[in-house]
Amino acid sequence: MSDIADFLRARYAEQRALALAASPGPWHSDGGSVYATHPTDEVVNYTESADHIAAHDPSAVLADLDAKLAIVDEHPAATGWDGREIDGNVCRTCSETSQDGELAGDVYPCRTLRLLAQPFAGHANHKGEEWAP
Structure with a gap:
């Protein structure tokens, strides 16, 4: 591989x-x-x-959950330019810092988090299209 x-x-x-x-x-x-x-x-x-x-088995499920939670923690929300509105929420990890120090890039929640939420699309608290990948 x-x-x-x-x-x-x-x-x-x-x-x-x-x-x-x-x-x-x-x-x-x-x-x-x-x-x-x-x-x-x-x-x-x-x-x-x-x-x-x-x-x-439980140990495999717990390891999988720990890994997914680590991915969630790697994609926090931040204030920045999301391409549509000033001071919108962007993903700190998926965005880039401009020369003047401002964050610009992916809207929060980013595609990574929306993909992780996909298995829960039928849950009552899932936000449907807003969280669709």
């Missing part, structure tokens, strides 16, 4: 394949057992579902 982007794409492809092979659920827990409810009587391959569940 030539760079970190290729490495990440390969890992994400592996995770995606596991998720696609698993039962789509919906999944439920009854205090010790995990099971899938299906609208039909189709036979489910629980081995592939178990592989997906095992790949997302």
Whole structure:
């Protein structure tokens, strides 16, 4: 692999394949057992579902969340020129500092944060099109 982007794409492809092979659920827990409810009587391959569940054990999920939170922390809001209004909110990381020391660039929230919010698009507090990538 030539760079970190290729490495990440390969890992994400592996995770995606596991998720696609698993039962789509919906999944439920009854205090010790995990099971899938299906609208039909189709036979489910629980081995592939178990592989997906095992790949997302708590330590893997916590490491993923820590990494995503670090990305969020790397993209704070700042006052600057967003190309539309003076003293708008821009992303400090995605913007550039001009010769006079002013920030100019991506509107806040930047595309990076909007992409991270995409999996939560169905959440009641998600701002829909305003946060769409």
